[in-house]
Amino acid sequence: MKNQLITYTDNEDLIFSLSSGELLKISSRLKTLFGAKFWEKILDLNSYEGIACLSPDLDSRLVAYPKYMDLKVSYELTDTDKRLKVVEYGWYNPKADTIHLLIFPVAVESNFNLTHDLIVDLLDKLVDPAVLFNREMSNVIVTNYNLISCLNNRLSELGKGFQVSDFFLEKLDYQSLLFWVYSNEISIQLRSKLDLKKKGGCWFDVSFSKIKIEEDYCILAILKDVDEQVSLSQIQEKRNLIFSRLSEVQISFLSKSKYFNPYQHFLDAILDVSKAKYGFVGEVSQSEGSARLMKIHAVTDFSFEGKDAVDLLEKLKNDQFIFRHFDNLFGASIRLGKVICENNPKRSPYSKNVHVPGHPIIENFLGIPILKRKEVVGLIGLGNKEGGFSQSDVDDLSPFATTYSVILDAIKTEVRSEEFRRESSEKSLILSTLGEHSPDTIAVLDSANRFQLLTPAYKKLLGPGLGDELIQSKIRHLILKTHTPKYHQFKGNYRSRLKVKLYDQEEMWLETSINVVEREQGEITIAFIRDVTRQMQQEISLKSSLEKEIEFKNFLSDFLSLVSHDFKTPLATLNSSLDIGMHYLNQIGNTVIKEKLERHFNKMSSEINILQNLVSHSLDYNRFATKDSILSKSKISFVDFFNNLINGKDFTDSVSFKNFCLEDFTVYWDAFLMERAVLNLIANGIKYNPENGKVEIEIFGTPETHGFSVSDAGIGIPNEEITYIFTPFFRASNSSEFQGSGLGLGIVKNVIEGHEGEIFVESKIGEGTRVSVHFNKR
Numbered sequence: 001m002k003n004q005l006i007t008y009t010d011n012e013d014l015i016f017s018l019s020s021g022e023l024l025k026i027s028s029r030l031k032t033l034f035g036a037k038f039w040e041k042i043l044d045l046n047s048y049e050g051i052a053c054l055s056p057d058l059d060s061r062l063v064a065y066p067k068y069m070d071l072k073v074s075y076e077l078t079d080t081d082k083r084l085k086v087v088e089y090g091w092y093n094p095k096a097d098t099i100h101l102l103i104f105p106v107a108v109e110s111n112f113n114l115t116h117d118l119i120v121d122l123l124d125k126l127v128d129p130a131v132l133f134n135r136e137m138s139n140v141i142v143t144n145y146n147l148i149s150c151l152n153n154r155l156s157e158l159g160k161g162f163q164v165s166d167f168f169l170e171k172l173d174y175q176s177l178l179f180w181v182y183s184n185e186i187s188i189q190l191r192s193k194l195d196l197k198k199k200g201g202c203w204f205d206v207s208f209s210k211i212k213i214e215e216d217y218c219i220l221a222i223l224k225d226v227d228e229q230v231s232l233s234q235i236q237e238k239r240n241l242i243f244s245r246l247s248e249v250q251i252s253f254l255s256k257s258k259y260f261n262p263y264q265h266f267l268d269a270i271l272d273v274s275k276a277k278y279g280f281v282g283e284v285s286q287s288e289g290s291a292r293l294m295k296i297h298a299v300t301d302f303s304f305e306g307k308d309a310v311d312l313l314e315k316l317k318n319d320q321f322i323f324r325h326f327d328n329l330f331g332a333s334i335r336l337g338k339v340i341c342e343n344n345p346k347r348s349p350y351s352k353n354v355h356v357p358g359h360p361i362i363e364n365f366l367g368i369p370i371l372k373r374k375e376v377v378g379l380i381g382l383g384n385k386e387g388g389f390s391q392s393d394v395d396d397l398s399p400f401a402t403t404y405s406v407i408l409d410a411i412k413t414e415v416r417s418e419e420f421r422r423e424s425s426e427k428s429l430i431l432s433t434l435g436e437h438s439p440d441t442i443a444v445l446d447s448a449n450r451f452q453l454l455t456p457a458y459k460k461l462l463g464p465g466l467g468d469e470l471i472q473s474k475i476r477h478l479i480l481k482t483h484t485p486k487y488h489q490f491k492g493n494y495r496s497r498l499k500v501k502l503y504d505q506e507e508m509w510l511e512t513s514i515n516v517v518e519r520e521q522g523e524i525t526i527a528f529i530r531d532v533t534r535q536m537q538q539e540i541s542l543k544s545s546l547e548k549e550i551e552f553k554n555f556l557s558d559f560l561s562l563v564s565h566d567f568k569t570p571l572a573t574l575n576s577s578l579d580i581g582m583h584y585l586n587q588i589g590n591t592v593i594k595e596k597l598e599r600h601f602n603k604m605s606s607e608i609n610i611l612q613n614l615v616s617h618s619l620d621y622n623r624f625a626t627k628d629s630i631l632s633k634s635k636i637s638f639v640d641f642f643n644n645l646i647n648g649k650d651f652t653d654s655v656s657f658k659n660f661c662l663e664d665f666t667v668y669w670d671a672f673l674m675e676r677a678v679l680n681l682i683a684n685g686i687k688y689n690p691e692n693g694k695v696e697i698e699i700f701g702t703p704e705t706h707g708f709s710v711s712d713a714g715i716g717i718p719n720e721e722i723t724y725i726f727t728p729f730f731r732a733s734n735s736s737e738f739q740g741s742g743l744g745l746g747i748v749k750n751v752i753e754g755h756e757g758e759i760f761v762e763s764k765i766g767e768g769t770r771v772s773v774h775f776n777k778r
Contacts, residue, residue, distance in 0.1 A: 308358030333367030661701030688714030
C-alpha cells in the first residue's frame, strides 16, 4: 500500500523567526490588499509589534505564541496614514522556532481596482442573475441576461424609474439592505423573497458586495435561486407544525382540568394551521324528537366587533351554544356529509345571504364534517382566510378531523361509563380510548420513569421479533433521549427524530413528541411516538435527487461554456492555417508527396468540421437548455415556410413533401429558430436513410391544431432508448457508424417547447423513425 500523501501549508501572510525576530516571509496578498507601501516599514518582528500591538493580557508575540501555540486576536494596524481593523490567526512551530500569521481585514476597502470592461465580461459569464448598482443604488450600471430574463415587469416600465424596495416582498429584508449600504461592512448575505421569475415571487440567496471600479464605488448583487429548497423547507415546517399542534391537542385532552377548555385549545390549533380568522368546532347529535342539532364546543371570540357582537355571544351562551337550523353553509356540510369550500358565499346556493346583527361578515368559508362511518357526528367550521381556502387546507386539517372524531367518540364513551366517575378514572378512559384508536404509540411515565400507560400500538412499532420487556426498554430509552436540551422546543415540550435498529438489523426512523406535566403528586411525562421511516426516506431521496440535479446542471453549464468560449478561436486558427497550407500545396506540381499531403490535409479539414459542428451545437444547446432564450416571433405562411426551406436548401431530390393544410394558413414563429430545428430533423433523416431513400415531410393545419412530421426509412432507434434521445450527448447504441454530437435533438425539443409545442418520436429497428410535432394553437 502507498504511503498517505501529506500536505503542508504555504499560505501564511507573515513568518517571523522567534529567536532572531527576522521577517522570513510576507505574502503578495497583503501587499495587494492593503498596499505595498504600508508594509515597507515591516523589517522584523519588533517593527511589526510597533504597528500591531496585542492586548496587555497577552503581552508580546514573543511571549504569547510559545505559551498558547495557537491564537486568534483582533487589533488595529496603525501608522501615520490609516487605522485598519484586522483579525490575526497564528500558530507557533517549535521545531523551526517560527511564528506563522494569517491576516484578514474586518472592514477595509479593497485595493483591487476593477475595470468597467472586466466587470461587464464577468457578469456576462455568470450563470446566476447579477446586477451592478452605483454606491447609493440609485442607478443600474450593468445587468446580465440571466437577471433580465427573471423580470416580471416590462422594461418600458422599469425604464421610467423604479424603487429597489418594490422587488423585496419582505420589507424588513430591504431595511437590512439599506442599513448595510450605509455601514462600513463590505458584504451582506440575504435570503429573501423577490418579485422575480414568476407571479408571487421567488426565494433567492442574494450576495451584496461593495467593490471599486475605476475609482468609483459600486454595489454588486448576485442572486441564487433557492425557491425549490425553501418550498421544501416550508412544507416540512407545515408538517412539523401540524404534528406539534396535534400532539398538544391530544395532551390537552389527557391533562385537562375543570379550569381548562381543551376544545378551545383544539380550535386554536386549527386556526394556527389554517390561518383562518374565525372558526368553531361542534358536536352533531339527535335530540329526543329525532331532530338534528349541533352543540358548539369552542368558537372564536368576536366580541371586539362591537355591542351587537357582544349581545349575540351572550344570546348564544344562554342557548348553551346549540344550533337547530341548518339552512346555511355549515348546515349544508352537515346535511350533505361533505366538505363545503366556498370562497364567494354570496353566490353560494347554500347561503341565505341574511346578515345576523353582530355576526362577522363571512368573506369565505370552509366546512369539514366529522364522520363516524357515514354518520356526521361533528363539524369544523372556518371563515375569512386571507386569499381564500383550497384543497390543501382540507388535506392539512384531515388529521385534526380524525382526532376530533376519536375525541368525540372517547368522550361519549366516557359519559356513558358510570364506573369512571372520578376524575382520574375519566382521564384514564379517554386516554385508553385514544390509545386504541390512534396508530401512534402513547406512553406515560411517572417521575421515576416507570410506565403508567403504554398503548397496544407499541407492539407493532418495533416489530414482532422483540419481546415486550426489550421493546419497553427501547421506548423508555427513546423518551429519555428526547427529554434533553438538544430536542427542547418550548416550555415542557420536546421533539426528536431518531434512527432505531430493529432485531433483524433493519433501521427505522421514529418521531417522538413528549410533554412534561407538573402535578401535585409529581412530574409525569406524556409521549407520542410514530413511525416516520417512509417520510424520512422520501425526504432524503428528494434531497439527494436535488443535489445530483444541481451538480449535473453546473457541470453541463461549465462544460458548454468551455466549449463555446475556449474552442472557437483555436478552431478558427487551425482552419485558417489549413487554408494557407492548401494554398501553398496547390503551387507544387503533382508528386506522390503532394498526394499524401492532400489526403492528410483533407482528413484534418474533415475533423475540424466535426469539431466546429460540436461547438455550434454546444452554443445552441447552451442557449436553449434553460429555456430562457428570447423568441423573435413574426407572422409567416406555414406552407411557404416549408416550400422555401426544401427548395432553398436543395432538398428536392432527397425529400418528399406532402401538404394537408390550406394555402393561406399562417403561424407566429421565430422563423430562424424553427428553420434550425426542422433542418436538424431533415439532416438526421437523410443521414440515417438508405442510399437513394427519401425523407418524408408532412404538414397539416386546422383552426384547432397544426404541425408537421419528418419520417425516414433508416436504421431506427431501440425502443428502450427512445426516452433518452433528447438527453444532451446521448446517442443511440446502433448509431456509432454515423457522425453526430448528441446535442441536436435536445436543441430541437427546446425550440419546439419554446413555441408551446409537443414533440413525439416513433421508431422501429430496421424500419425507420417518425418525429411528429404538434401545436394546439396558432
